[in-house]
Amino acid sequence: MTDSWRPAATLETLRARAELLASVRAFFRERGLLEVETPTLSAAAVVDPHVESLETAYQGPGGPLCGQLYLQTSPEFPMKRLLAAGAGSIWQIARVFRNGERGARHNPEFTMLEWYRCGWDHRDLMAEVAALVASVIGPRQSRYHTYASLFTPYGIDAHADAAAKLEDAACRIGLVPPAALSRAALLDLLWGHRIAPELGRQGIDFVYDFPVEQAALARVRQGDPPVAERFECYVDGMEIANGFHELVDADEQRRRFLADQATRRSCGQHVPPLDERLLAALRAGLPQCAGVALGLDRLFMVALGARHIDEVLAFPLERV
Amino acid sequence: MATYTTNQFKGGLKLMLDGDPYSIVENEFVKPGKGQAFNRVKLRNLKTGKVLDRTFKSGESVEAADVLDTELQYLYNDGEFWYFMDPETFDQVAANKAAMGDAGKWIKEQDICNVTLWNGEPLQVDAPAFVELKVTQTDPGVRGDTSSGGSKPATVETGAVVRVPLFIEEGEVLKIDTRSAEYVGRIK
Numbered sequence: 098m099t100d101s102w103r104p105a106a107t108l109e110t111l112r113a114r115a116e117l118l119a120s121v122r123a124f125f126r127e128r129g130l131l132e133v134e135t136p137t138l139s140a141a142a143v144v145d146p147h148v149e150s151l152e153t154a155y156q157g158p159g160g161p162l163c164g165q166l167y168l169q170t171s172p173e174f175p176m177k178r179l180l181a182a183g184a185g186s187i188w189q190i191a192r193v194f195r196n197g198e199r200g201a202r203h204n205p206e207f208t209m210l211e212w213y214r215c216g217w218d219h220r221d222l223m224a225e226v227a228a229l230v231a232s233v234i235g236p237r238q239s240r241y242h243t244y245a246s247l248f249t250p251y252g253i254d255a256h257a258d259a260a261a262k263l264e265d266a267a268c269r270i271g272l273v274p275p276a277a278l279s280r281a282a283l284l285d286l287l288w289g290h291r292i293a294p295e296l297g298r299q300g301i302d303f304v305y306d307f308p309v310e311q312a313a314l315a316r317v318r319q320g321d322p323p324v325a326e327r328f329e330c331y332v333d334g335m336e337i338a339n340g341f342h343e344l345v346d347a348d349e350q351r352r353r354f355l356a357d358q359a360t361r362r363s364c365g366q367h368v369p370p371l372d373e374r375l376l377a378a379l380r381a382g383l384p385q386c387a388g389v390a391l392g393l394d395r396l397f398m399v400a401l402g403a404r405h406i407d408e409v410l411a412f413p414l415e416r417v
Numbered sequence: 418m419a420t421y422t423t424n425q426f427k428g429g430l431k432l433m434l435d436g437d438p439y440s441i442v443e444n445e446f447v448k449p450g451k452g453q454a455f456n457r458v459k460l461r462n463l464k465t466g467k468v469l470d471r472t473f474k475s476g477e478s479v480e481a482a483d484v485l486d487t488e489l490q491y492l493y494n495d496g497e498f499w500y501f502m503d504p505e506t507f508d509q510v511a512a513n514k515a516a517m518g519d520a521g522k523w524i525k526e527q528d529i530c531n532v533t534l535w536n537g538e539p540l541q542v543d544a545p546a547f548v549e550l551k552v553t554q555t556d557p558g559v560r561g562d563t564s565s566g567g568s569k570p571a572t573v574e575t576g577a578v579v580r581v582p583l584f585i586e587e588g589e590v591l592k593i594d595t596r597s598a599e600y601v602g603r604i605k
Contacts, residue, residue: 147452197424197454197475200446275474278453285452286472293449313451329450339450392450 101416105407114409117233117397121190121210124232130188130212135175137192141372142167143174144357145313149196150369151205167369168194171390172211173314174375177343180213180386181378188212190393201405202335202395204413210396213388219315219326219342222387223303226330226338229391230301234332234400238300243324244307247292248284255284256308256322263287281310296331304329314350315341330391332399340389347379419481423456423473431463431482434471438463438482438535446475463533463540466515482535489532491524501532501539512539520544522577523595544595549604550574551590558583 104111125132140161142150150167160166169175172191179187193209210229214222227239248255253266263283267274274286296302305328309317312325326342344350354371361368397409407413421430426444433439439460448454454475461468463484473479489501489510498511499521512532514521516539523544524530533541555571571581571591579593581600590604 145451147448147454198446198448200448203446203448271470273471275455275472275477278474282453282474285449286455288452289447289449289455290457290472311451336450 103416104411105413105416106409106411110401110403110409111411113401114397117400118190118393120232121229121393124229125188125212130186131184133176133179133184133187133189135169135172135179135189135191137169137194138166139169139174139372140166140370141174141374142369143170144354144361144369144371146357146360146364146366149198149367151194151196170195171209173388173390174372176211176213176388177375177383178378180215181381181383186212186214186386199414202398204394204406204410206414206417207406208393210391210393211388213343213386215384215386217387219305219328219340219387222340222342222389223305223328223330226340226389226391227301227303230330230332230337230396233396237332239303240300241303241305244304247296247304248287251287251291253287256324281308284308284311293331293336294334297333297335297337302331304331312344312353313341314344314353316344316346328389330389332396335395335399336392337395337399338389338391340387342387343383343385345379345383345385347376350379351376419483420478421481422478423475426456426458426473431484432460433480433482434460437465438484438540440484442468447472448475463535464515466518484540485534487532487534488529491526491528491530493526494521499542501530501542504529510534510537510539512542516540517542519595519598522575522598523548523550523593525550525575546594546596547601548593548595549590550577550593552581552585552587555581555585555587558585 148170150170153166153168154164155166156164171193172189176187189211191209191211192206194206196205198205231237245255251266253263260280260283263280264274267283267287270291272290274283306324307327309323309325312327315325315327317323317325328340329336330338358368394406394409398406401409403409426441428441430441431438439462441458442461443459445457447457456473456475458471458473459468460471490504492500492502498513499517500509500511502509520542528545531543532539550573552571553574556569558569567583568580569583570578571585572578579598579600592601592604594601
C-alpha cells in the first residue's frame with residue numbers, strides 16, 4: 098500500500114502521452130471536424146448483453162425520480178443525438194467506463210476517441226482510421242479481411258455453422274470450451290484465443306462484414322449471407338477500434354434494443370432502461386453516416402511499446 | 418463447498434478441476450469489445466506438475482481446492498518417500514517423488530520446508546529459498562583456466578552438484594539459491 102500513491106506510468110511516458118494526445122487533436126483540427134463534449138452521466142444505458150455499465154446515484158433537483166444514473170460506456174448515444182440535430186461530422190475524446198473489465202488490456206475507466214463522418218460508409222471510415230492510427234504509431238500497411246475469411250482456415254463458416262460444429266472446431270485446435278456456450282460466444286472464443294492475437298502483427302488489420310447477430314448498431318446489408326456493415330481495427334494483436342456504417346432506422350434499432358433487453362432478462366442480468374431520447378433522435382432523422390470508437394490507451398500502448406495498459410495510465414484501478 | 422469466481426482468479430489460487438487440485442500459474446482476461454468475456458488460465462496440476470490451458474466464461478464459479486500450505490520439518494527418506502513432521506503436533510506425512518520435485522536435492526534432516534497439503538496428503542514440497550551446504554567433493558581450481566568461464570562443478574553434502582567459482586575448496590560451506598540452483602556465496 099505504501100507505494101500505491103505513486104503513478105503506475107513513468108513521468109516520461111505521461112509526457113509522451115500528452116504529446117500523442119496533442120497529435121490526435123491536431124489530426125481532427127486539420128480535417129475540420131467539430132470537437133464536441135457530451136455528458137459522462139446518462140439516465141439510460143447501453144443494453145448490449147456483453148457491455149456492463151457502472152451505476153451511480155444522484156440526489157438533488159432535476160434528476161430522474163429513482164436517482165439512478167449510469168456512467169457512459171461510450172459517447173455514442175449523445176453524439177448521435179447531436180448528429181440528428183444537424184451538427185455535421187463530429188469527434189471527441191471521452192472518458193468511458195465498463196463494469197467488470199480488468200486485465201493487461203482493460204481498465205474499467207479508459208479514454209475513448211469517437212468520431213462520426215456524415216455521408217460516409219464504413220469503407221471510407223476504415224481508410225481514415227488507418228490514417229489516424231498511422232499518424233500516432235508511424236506508417237504501417239493496411240490490410241482488409243472479411244470476418245468470415247479469417248475463420249475459413251479453421252474449416253468454419255462463421256455465418257452459418259451451428260454451435261456444435263464450432264465446439265468441435267475449438268476442440269480440434271486445443272481449446273476446451275466452457276460448457277453450453279452459444280454460437281456467438283463460441284465465435285468469440287475462437288476469435289479471442291486464436292484469430293485476434295495474430296492480427297495487426299505486420300501492419301494494421303481491418304476486419305469487416307460481421308455476422309448479423311453481431312450487428313450491434315450497424316446497418317445490415319442484405320445478400321447471401323446478409324452481413325453487418327461493421328468493422329474492427331487491430332494492431333499488434335489488439336483490438337483498437339470498432340466502427341459502424343450506422344443504422345438509421347429507428348424501428349429496427351428499437352427491435353434490437355428490445356431483443357438485447359430480453360437476453361439480459363433471461364440471463365438474470367440487470368436490465369437498464371432504453372435510451373428513448375436516442376430513439377427519438379433516430380425517428381427525427383439521423384443523417385447517413387459512419388462512426389467509430391477507438392481505444393486511445395491501447396493505441397498509446399502500441400506507440401510507446403507498452404505490454405500492459407497500466408504502463409500508459411497514471412492511476413489504474415488498483416491505485417484510484 | 419467453497420468456490421471462487423473468475424473475478425478472484427490470480428496466480429497461486431488453488432482450484433479443483435476434473436477431480437484434481439490445480440494452482441493458477443497465469444490468468445488473462447480476454448474480451449472482444451462487444452463480445453463474451455473469458456478468463457484464459459494456465460494451471461498446474463498439483464499432483465502431476467503438468468501445466469494446461471483452460472478457458473472459463475468470466476463470472477463462472479469454480480470449486481476451491483482444500484489445499485493448505487504448512488511449515489514442516491524434514492526427518493529422513495527411505496528412498497521412496499520423504500518423511501516430514503509438524504513440529505507442534507508431531508503429526509507425520511510422507512511425500513513421494515512427484516511431490517518432492519527438486520526439493521530433495523537441497524534439504525538436510527531437520528530443515529523446515531513449505532509443504533502443500535491436499536486432504537492431508539503432501540502435494541508439493543518447497544525447499545527453503547536459500548540453504549547452506551558443505552562441499553564434499555570438488556577438484557582444485559586451476560588458476561588462469563578460463564575455458565570453463567571461471568567456474569567448476571562441486572558436489573555438496575546432499576549429493577547435488579552446483580557450479581562454483583574456482584577458489585572454492587572441499588569442506589567449505591556454500592549458500593545456494595534453491596530456486597535457480599545457483600551458488601550465492603561462501604559462509605565464513
